[in-house]
Amino acid sequence: MGDLDARGTPSRRFPPVPKSVAEARRFVRATLGDAAPDLVDTAQLLVSELVTNVVLHARTEVEVAARVDDGTVHVRVGDRRPDRGLVPHGCPSYAGTGQGLALVAALSSRRGVETGDEGKTVWFELGPEGPPRYPDGWEPPVVTPSGPQATVTLLDLPTALYAAAQQHRHTLLREFTLAVDADQDFGVPPEDLAVALDMSQLFTASVTAALRRQPSEQAIRSLPVSVPSDAEPSVQILRAVLDLAEEGAREERLLTLPALPRQRLFHQWLFDQIVGQLAGAHPTAWTMVPGEPGTSPSEQAAWDPGQVQMSTVPTIAADEQNRIIAANGLAADLLGWHADDLVGRSLVTLIPEHLRRRHTAAFASLLLSGQPRILGRSVPLPALHRDGRLVAVRLFIQPQETADGRTVFVAHLAPRASVPGSSAGPPGRVRSLAQGEPERLLPSATGGPDRDADRSALERLSLLADTSAALSNAPQLDEGLERVGQILTQRLADWCAVDLFTESGQVERVSLTHRSPRGHWPTEYEGPLPPVSDAARGPLARALHGAGPLLLTGPPSPSQVASPLDAHYLGLFQTMGADSAVVAPLRARRQVIGVLTVARRGRDTPFTEEDLPLVHDLVRSLAPGVDNLRHYQDTRNIAERLQRSLLPKLPEVENLRLAARYAASSATAQVGGDWYDSFVLPDGDTALVIGDVTGHNLDAAIAMSQLRSMLRGIAVDRQEPPETVLRRLDMANHSLYRESTATCIYALVSGSEDRPWELVHSSAGHLPPLLIDADGRTRYLEDGSGLMLGVEPRTVRPRARDVIPAHATVLLYTDGLIERRGEHLDDAMERLRRHAATLAREPLDVLCDELLIGLGADSDDDIAVLAVRPVPPR
Numbered sequence: 001m002g003d004l005d006a007r008g009t010p011s012r013r014f015p016p017v018p019k020s021v022a023e024a025r026r027f028v029r030a031t032l033g034d035a036a037p038d039l040v041d042t043a044q045l046l047v048s049e050l051v052t053n054v055v056l057h058a059r060t061e062v063e064v065a066a067r068v069d070d071g072t073v074h075v076r077v078g079d080r081r082p083d084r085g086l087v088p089h090g091c092p093s094y095a096g097t098g099q100g101l102a103l104v105a106a107l108s109s110r111r112g113v114e115t116g117d118e119g120k121t122v123w124f125e126l127g128p129e130g131p132p133r134y135p136d137g138w139e140p141p142v143v144t145p146s147g148p149q150a151t152v153t154l155l156d157l158p159t160a161l162y163a164a165a166q167q168h169r170h171t172l173l174r175e176f177t178l179a180v181d182a183d184q185d186f187g188v189p190p191e192d193l194a195v196a197l198d199m200s201q202l203f204t205a206s207v208t209a210a211l212r213r214q215p216s217e218q219a220i221r222s223l224p225v226s227v228p229s230d231a232e233p234s235v236q237i238l239r240a241v242l243d244l245a246e247e248g249a250r251e252e253r254l255l256t257l258p259a260l261p262r263q264r265l266f267h268q269w270l271f272d273q274i275v276g277q278l279a280g281a282h283p284t285a286w287t288m289v290p291g292e293p294g295t296s297p298s299e300q301a302a303w304d305p306g307q308v309q310m311s312t313v314p315t316i317a318a319d320e321q322n323r324i325i326a327a328n329g330l331a332a333d334l335l336g337w338h339a340d341d342l343v344g345r346s347l348v349t350l351i352p353e354h355l356r357r358r359h360t361a362a363f364a365s366l367l368l369s370g371q372p373r374i375l376g377r378s379v380p381l382p383a384l385h386r387d388g389r390l391v392a393v394r395l396f397i398q399p400q401e402t403a404d405g406r407t408v409f410v411a412h413l414a415p416r417a418s419v420p421g422s423s424a425g426p427p428g429r430v431r432s433l434a435q436g437e438p439e440r441l442l443p444s445a446t447g448g449p450d451r452d453a454d455r456s457a458l459e460r461l462s463l464l465a466d467t468s469a470a471l472s473n474a475p476q477l478d479e480g481l482e483r484v485g486q487i488l489t490q491r492l493a494d495w496c497a498v499d500l501f502t503e504s505g506q507v508e509r510v511s512l513t514h515r516s517p518r519g520h521w522p523t524e525y526e527g528p529l530p531p532v533s534d535a536a537r538g539p540l541a542r543a544l545h546g547a548g549p550l551l552l553t554g555p556p557s558p559s560q561v562a563s564p565l566d567a568h569y570l571g572l573f574q575t576m577g578a579d580s581a582v583v584a585p586l587r588a589r590r591q592v593i594g595v596l597t598v599a600r601r602g603r604d605t606p607f608t609e610e611d612l613p614l615v616h617d618l619v620r621s622l623a624p625g626v627d628n629l630r631h632y633q634d635t636r637n638i639a640e641r642l643q644r645s646l647l648p649k650l651p652e653v654e655n656l657r658l659a660a661r662y663a664a665s666s667a668t669a670q671v672g673g674d675w676y677d678s679f680v681l682p683d684g685d686t687a688l689v690i691g692d693v694t695g696h697n698l699d700a701a702i703a704m705s706q707l708r709s710m711l712r713g714i715a716v717d718r719q720e721p722p723e724t725v726l727r728r729l730d731m732a733n734h735s736l737y738r739e740s741t742a743t744c745i746y747a748l749v750s751g752s753e754d755r756p757w758e759l760v761h762s763s764a765g766h767l768p769p770l771l772i773d774a775d776g777r778t779r780y781l782e783d784g785s786g787l788m789l790g791v792e793p794r795t796v797r798p799r800a801r802d803v804i805p806a807h808a809t810v811l812l813y814t815d816g817l818i819e820r821r822g823e824h825l826d827d828a829m830e831r832l833r834r835h836a837a838t839l840a841r842e843p844l845d846v847l848c849d850e851l852l853i854g855l856g857a858d859s860d861d862d863i864a865v866l867a868v869r870p871v872p873p874r
Helices: 019-031 037-058 100-107 159-181 190-213 232-250 261-278 305-310 329-335 353-369 453-472 477-491 539-544 564-576 609-646 698-718 722-736 825-837 844-855
Strands: 010-014 062-069 072-079 110-115 120-126 149-158 220-228 315-318 324-327 378-384 390-401 407-415 430-432 495-501 507-514 550-552 580-588 591-600 656-663 673-680 686-693 742-750 757-764 770-772 778-780 800-804 809-813 863-870
Touching: 010 019, 019 037, 019 062, 037 062, 037 072, 037 100, 037 120, 037 159, 037 190, 100 120, 149 159, 149 261, 159 190, 159 232, 159 261, 159 390, 190 220, 190 232, 232 261, 261 390, 305 315, 305 324, 315 329, 329 378, 329 390, 329 407, 353 378, 353 844, 378 844, 453 477, 453 609, 477 495, 477 507, 477 609, 495 539, 495 609, 539 550, 539 564, 539 580, 539 591, 550 609, 580 609, 591 609, 656 673, 656 844, 673 698, 673 863, 686 698, 686 809, 686 863, 698 722, 698 742, 722 742, 722 757, 742 809, 770 825, 778 825, 809 825, 809 844, 825 844, 844 863
Parallel strands: 430 507
Antiparallel strands: 010 062, 062 072, 072 120, 110 120, 149 220, 315 324, 315 407, 378 390, 390 407, 495 507, 495 591, 550 580, 580 591, 656 863, 673 686, 686 742, 742 757, 757 800, 770 778, 770 809, 809 863
16 A cells, blocks of 8 residues: 555655656545545645645655545645745636646635645645635745846736746747657657756746735736746757757647747747846837737736627637637628527538538647747638628637637628728727827826926827828728827826718717726627717717817716617726716718717816817817718719729539639729630620720729720620730720729630630730649649730730640639738749649639639738639540
């Protein structure tokens, strides 16, 4: 059975090797044979966790003692490292590691830790009555490292991301250590692995201690953390060991998956801060770290489902199992679902059939390799409506961490007529300034009557200039109002709201921003508001009719509630909390377009009459910008819908497959001169057209539609060779629109069962077609290239004739698919060739969508793609 310890309890010593964990479990079961079975099972679980900790971290002989007295189980687990303090990780219940001490606290009746000169011991008791109904919150003390210490300041530490990264680091190192002990060769010396484990535990202990000293609900923190002053070599070893462990995870030599991109970037920043500051460098905030798409540190607040509901664009969140965990009404409406019906379904429910296999492979690749493909990028692709039709959207996905360290993937699905900039964070109606609560700058906000008058005037001018610039520099109204709300709640108010009239005369709350991250704000105060009836006489109704700025020295009086709109506004004040507010109308083009509300909580710094001129100047500055952005978005959306309406329905041709895609720019005015066309001529040939009119505006879209119509008319009427059709088009264009230039390919595809298919084409300065054989070989069809349209209308362009093998693909495309600023065109064309080769055997729909996903993300130009493939009868 074993020896007896100093207390006369049966005990056994085990060496610091992984197999000792199983042997310790068997020893406990044999020793506690007379105890209740459930207590024995619990004791085995807790001993397994504690012995594992000794093997991994103390790395000394471990002594386990166990006995039963009057039905109560007593267990002690000791090691020979009194200098190595216990480190509670604070991991959630789903974590794969770090749960030992948490389980002891949750499952035992009593517990404690004893430290002596020669070792330390964790003990626990399991009573027949079970653990206390209300746990006593036992936590072992965090032991600070011994020796000379230095302080490293971690500026803007994101607590949610830190929890996720720490959890993954401990899980990875734990499994990596066990794999090395099992004689897997990772090229890590045992002494380096020991140093890495010690440094990881030491840093966790230091951060845990710092978090205990400065408890806070803020999403990001600035923490002073103590580390040994000579920690630099150990940190570098930890970095190297983690890199090798990550490589092992990517090679699937470990069960643990590799870290996601943001976690890798976070650890890189963390190690750089320790090494750099120990060498005398100044701290660099996490929020200032540049990142590649999918790794950006811009999202700081812990994710929760309420953020999805607050978003003003269609938004869906999925977990690491590819399951939808949240969806807002806008996303559900866009795709024909009810939001509650989407939750719990696989994400592939919303992905077209022809892309599901690709999506599953890409998602698995992200988890297995840690390499992002479309994270943090604006990608044009189709989504699947519930009725089976395809919905053209731009997808923008960012990973976020929950407060307990899980990772979720938040996707914004913007209809192609309303494209969010990829640099913006996820939009939403209710905004929280997770960065904390910076000092307000205006005199009435600070309560400092003795502030210098000149400084006060300068700060007011700065507020007006900053809010105006934030709105004018935003690509979309939602994003602009979000930025304005952040500025106002940093420097003027605790919360603010913007309500705007819609085209139908209704009122919609388009922005609601609060400066404190506390609480979840109810959704009934977002979106459309009750109608503005003649009976309404509350402050919001009065401002919507042009009164104001109005000073409120408290919430609206219940006596003013004479309509649903008044009741709704009173409910907003009661929910958000306000002791004073200013309500002011937004006027543009001699009419009221909406209302701004700014409110403060607390009676120490209320709004006063002195603030009314400032708010009046504020709404005068903001209203034109709001009006201009609304009209710009309306014009842009109408123009793109017009352009999309001109894109043709592809013909159905026997033994010939055709597919096409069009995606507006993700960064410009979203309208331009790209187009594609295909039609069957009277003689049976199939015409293919791809073109690009110079410009990215409505004029280019109009010129494109006219060129397209002229080309169709000339081609059908004359049925002449491609070079002749292009010359006639050039002459007609020159006669009608002398300043318009464009590139274009006009091609004829013909073939039958009796003769091979061939492509006859001529190019007016356009990028050459790409021929993709079924076996993946590719070549550009560069013959037939001539001068672009609009330069010399009578020029004669060459004609090219190429055979198209069965199941080969001819790809026509515009430059937006491949060209990138600062990159040589040859490199861009080589990238297209390689990418297309991997898709040679895919259906044309898959090929086109994958090209847009892989090459067209974040393109600052329009994209048109047209593909054709001969498919002989079976």
